[in-house]
Amino acid sequence: MWAFIVLSFKNGRYSRKDPQLLDLIPKDRERFAAKRAEEEEETRHHGFSEEKKLELSLGPPGGGDYWTITKTSHESLLSFPTYFSTNPCLKSPWQHQAFLHHLQSAAQLPPPAMKESPPQPCTTRAAAVELQSAEKKKAFSPAPANTAVPNSSSAQKRTAPAPVVGWPPIRSFRKNIATGSSSKLASESPNAAADKVSGPKPAEYSPRTLFVKINMDGIPIGRKVDLKAYNSYEKLACAVDELFRGLVAAQSEVCAGIKDDDGGKGKVIGGLLDGSGEYTLVYEDNEGDRMLVGDVPWQ
Amino acid sequence: MAYSFPEEVLEHVFSFLSSDRDRNAVSLVCKSWYEIERWCRRRVFIGNCYAVSPEIVIRRFPEVRALEMKGKPHFADFNLVPEGWGAYVHPWIRSMSAAYPLLEEIKLKRMVVTDESLELIARSFKNFKVLVLSSCEGFTTDGLASIAANCSGNAEGRLGGLASEVKVCSVFPAECSEVSFSALERLVARCPNLRTLRLNRAVPLEKLPNLLHQAFSVCKQLKGLSGFWDVVPAFLPAMYSVCSGITSLNLSYATIQSPDLVKLVSQCRSLQRLWVLDYIEDSGLETLAASCKDLQELRVFPSDPFGAEPNVALTEQGLVSVSEGCPKLQSVLYFCRQMSNAALVTIARNRPEMIRFRLCIIEPQAPDYLTLEPLDTGFGAIVENCKELRRLSMSGLLTDKVFEYIGNHAKKLEMLSIAFAGDSDLGLHHVLSGCESLRKLEIRDCPFGDKALLANAAKLETMRSLWMSSCSVSFGACKLLGQKMPRLNVEVIDERGPPDSRPESCPVEKLYVYRTVAGRRADMPGFVWMMDGDKALTFS
Numbered sequence: 001m002w003a004f005i006v007l008s009f010k011n012g013r014y015s016r017k018d019p020q021l022l023d024l025i026p027k028d029r030e031r032f033a034a035k036r037a038e039e040e041e042e043t044r045h046h047g048f049s050e051e052k053k054l055e056l057s058l059g060p061p062g063g064g065d066y067w068t069i070t071k072t073s074h075e076s077l078l079s080f081p082t083y084f085s086t087n088p089c090l091k092s093p094w095q096h097q098a099f100l101h102h103l104q105s106a107a108q109l110p111p112p113a114m115k116e117s118p119p120q121p122c123t124t125r126a127a128a129v130e131l132q133s134a135e136k137k138k139a140f141s142p143a144p145a146n147t148a149v150p151n152s153s154s155a156q157k158r159t160a161p162a163p164v165v166g167w168p169p170i171r172s173f174r175k176n177i178a179t180g181s182s183s184k185l186a187s188e189s190p191n192a193a194a195d196k197v198s199g200p201k202p203a204e205y206s207p208r209t210l211f212v213k214i215n216m217d218g219i220p221i222g223r224k225v226d227l228k229a230y231n232s233y234e235k236l237a238c239a240v241d242e243l244f245r246g247l248v249a250a251q252s253e254v255c256a257g258i259k260d261d262d263g264g265k266g267k268v269i270g271g272l273l274d275g276s277g278e279y280t281l282v283y284e285d286n287e288g289d290r291m292l293v294g295d296v297p298w299q
Numbered sequence: 300m301a302y303s304f305p306e307e308v309l310e311h312v313f314s315f316l317s318s319d320r321d322r323n324a325v326s327l328v329c330k331s332w333y334e335i336e337r338w339c340r341r342r343v344f345i346g347n348c349y350a351v352s353p354e355i356v357i358r359r360f361p362e363v364r365a366l367e368m369k370g371k372p373h374f375a376d377f378n379l380v381p382e383g384w385g386a387y388v389h390p391w392i393r394s395m396s397a398a399y400p401l402l403e404e405i406k407l408k409r410m411v412v413t414d415e416s417l418e419l420i421a422r423s424f425k426n427f428k429v430l431v432l433s434s435c436e437g438f439t440t441d442g443l444a445s446i447a448a449n450c451s452g453n454a455e456g457r458l459g460g461l462a463s464e465v466k467v468c469s470v471f472p473a474e475c476s477e478v479s480f481s482a483l484e485r486l487v488a489r490c491p492n493l494r495t496l497r498l499n500r501a502v503p504l505e506k507l508p509n510l511l512h513q514a515f516s517v518c519k520q521l522k523g524l525s526g527f528w529d530v531v532p533a534f535l536p537a538m539y540s541v542c543s544g545i546t547s548l549n550l551s552y553a554t555i556q557s558p559d560l561v562k563l564v565s566q567c568r569s570l571q572r573l574w575v576l577d578y579i580e581d582s583g584l585e586t587l588a589a590s591c592k593d594l595q596e597l598r599v600f601p602s603d604p605f606g607a608e609p610n611v612a613l614t615e616q617g618l619v620s621v622s623e624g625c626p627k628l629q630s631v632l633y634f635c636r637q638m639s640n641a642a643l644v645t646i647a648r649n650r651p652e653m654i655r656f657r658l659c660i661i662e663p664q665a666p667d668y669l670t671l672e673p674l675d676t677g678f679g680a681i682v683e684n685c686k687e688l689r690r691l692s693m694s695g696l697l698t699d700k701v702f703e704y705i706g707n708h709a710k711k712l713e714m715l716s717i718a719f720a721g722d723s724d725l726g727l728h729h730v731l732s733g734c735e736s737l738r739k740l741e742i743r744d745c746p747f748g749d750k751a752l753l754a755n756a757a758k759l760e761t762m763r764s765l766w767m768s769s770c771s772v773s774f775g776a777c778k779l780l781g782q783k784m785p786r787l788n789v790e791v792i793d794e795r796g797p798p799d800s801r802p803e804s805c806p807v808e809k810l811y812v813y814r815t816v817a818g819r820r821a822d823m824p825g826f827v828w829m830m831d832g833d834k835a836l837t838f839s
Contacts, residue, residue, distance in 0.1 A: 165378060166374065166378050167718070168661050169659060170600065171376050171434075177554060177600075
């Protein structure tokens with residue numbers, strides 16, 4: 001399953017927002033409105049109030065003016081002991097704090113800044129070449145080279161909640177060991193692992209549409225496409241080209257300050273799949289790894 | 300003293316000093332000792348490539364023959380460092396190609412190494428012998444080929460830790476010409492002194508038994524075996540003949556299971572180091588504990604880390620058994636799904652000489668499964684009993700209390716990894732103020748903010764580095780730290796855009812602080828901001 005697709009080139013920005021966290025904001029707005037008044041006073045002093053679920057203060061996190069910086073002591077930038085002798089340790093479970101953190105940072109996303117994108121060093125050619133040579137020359141990287149087809153059974157085995165990036169702390173090439181080899185084990189070893197393979201697979205679920213987000217490096221606005229509307233990678237690549245052509249043209253106009261010759265129609269964005277163009281299609285799988293589009297059969 | 304030894308004598312004496320710490324101590328005695336020592340230092344270890352510049356190293360040590368260097372922070376292994384962050388080796392190779400024509404050895408870890416760099420190495424160093432690339436990226440087989448083609452003699456290329464498609468991982472003391480399977484066979488047949496054989500995925504499975512037979516019949520001294528991506532039980536008997544000599548066994552990619560796995564392991568009576576998947580299960584570890592009394596290091600990796608339910612019968616009991624049965628056990632990395640304070644206390648009491656203890660309970664913040672309490676007591680017992688502990692990674696449900704224990708007891712602790720733990724800044728304060736030997740601290744997803752960090756700013760200059768991601772350190776605090784501590788590089792890694800487009804109290808995504816004598820680096824990507832004294836915020 002694909003989380004979202006990103007068009008990327010070297011040194012670009014990668015957005016790794018977890019869509020689930022952003023979805024929570026609208027649901028909780030009523031609760032937030034009702035509680036805000038009484039919580040505001042508390043949060044200003046303690047940062048995070050204890051034992052409140054999902055405390056939503058969409059302003060900046062916790063008050064900061066109860067500690068002072070002592071200018072005399074260079075080493076200790078803070079009169080630390082005083083703080084801790086008067087303030088009891090707050091017992092706020094991590095989850096709420098991290099949730100708060102994520103919600104706040106999500107709420108504070110800067111508006112699409114078309115005004116000033118500093119000119120990125122132009123390494124697109126290098127990146128495209130790199131990707132191309134990477135494919136042909138068998139590049140090395142810590143990312144998994146064993147793209148043993150992540151078959152559908154392994155994806156569906158995951159009944160656990162959405163995995164946290166980088167957890168558990170194992171290297172990428174250790175992630176698919178059991179799932180990658182389970183088919184071999186079943187056939188070759190009579191004392192089989194077949195019994196030991198983990199958990200029941202959830203029932204097949206096949207909706208009629210499958211919308212995924214596509215973001216392109218340097219373009220603040222993304223698009224969504226329905227993967228079920230295409231039947232091949234080539235069609236997807238064409239669609240991506242059409243969707244983003246205009247946006248790229250608009251962006252480069254603004255950045256370069258010159259008017260495009262063809263009146264804003266934009267250049268064709270080609271070579272998305274084979275690494276020959278300026279941009280390449282990659283996607284981010286549900287483990288958080290960036291993968292090149294095209295390895296897995298379209299189905 | 301009015302008279303001192305002639306320089307040559309001192310130099311000869313210093314030549315017996317191999318440890319960096321000893322050599323650094325010697326350099327501090329007096330100016331003449333500093334001068335003599337720096338001219339005869341042959342090996343340099345740089346734990347953080349950005350802590351110093353090539354020019355500074357070359358200026359001080361003009362006659363280096365071996366360089367070992369590390370780049371990215373450890374959490375880069377788990378995808379927490381965005382691509383393009385840095386750690387490029389090329390500027391170093393360029394400088395050294397001019398300054399160290401006699402360089403023989405380069406060992407790199409977590410660095411970006413391009414084919415261009417490899418080609419430059421191959422061209423520049425006539426006596427080049429050893430290249431070790433551990434968890435590096437950015438190169439292809441073309442680059443390696445140029446190394447192999449140009450470096451004759453005793454060249455050893457080892458590519459530990461990569462999931463790669465290279466044909467051969469180990470090159471033997473013979474020619475390192477073109478890599479092919481038949482060449483590998485011939486080389487193996489000619490190497491009675493073969494000590495380490497590392498194979499990888501690309502060695503065709505059907506040829507493996509013959510190769511192993513040859514290797515094992517000829518190579519009586521085989522000490523270490525690793526690789527085994529697809530070992531299937533049928534091949535194992537080929538190995539039994541050499542098991543008795545094996546001291547290091549890496550089966551961490553091998554999906555073989557009991558009873559074959561256990562039989563294999565139990566035959567390796569001299570085993571000192573075992574890396575294995577959790578297919579070994581508690582029963583297998585019990586057998587290991589009974590058979591392998593020389594075991595020093597055990598690593599058990601998860602076969603199905605993302606599964607919701609356990610797929611194997613591996614619990615805390617396996618580790619307890621090994622701690623009971625293996626008197627020399629000093630280094631542990633253990634992935635499991637349940638743990639108890641009682642087990643940790645038992646392990647701590649069994650093995651007070653433990654040096655590295657890394658425990659990963661797969662579910663974040665999992666409590667003691669028997670009592671549902673935090674695991675503070677258990678880890679507290681570890682640091683209290685294991686007075687030589689140098690490295691600790693914790694997991695499970697942990698409060699500020701465990702950090703109090705660590706700060707009070709872990710006086711030799713050099714590296715600490717924390718995730719999803721603690722309640723407040725007090726936890727971080729305990730660690731920074733109490734752990735005297737701390738060099739590397741890496742933290743993710745903990746409720747630590749500005750206070751402990753700023754109060755212990757001076758401590759950071761005594762450490763190699765600090766990593767904090769998904770914590771509560773504000774941009775304002777990072778700025779302040781950067782301004783006040785000129786000998787630290789305070790890097791804010793944030794992919795949401797410039798930090799000053801958000802309020803100062805907004806927490807940063809990731810923070811990486813390291814001491815340096817090289818000043819700010821010139822190769823920062825767009826998502827890294829350096830907190831400077833000059834300006835509050837600068838782009839690279």
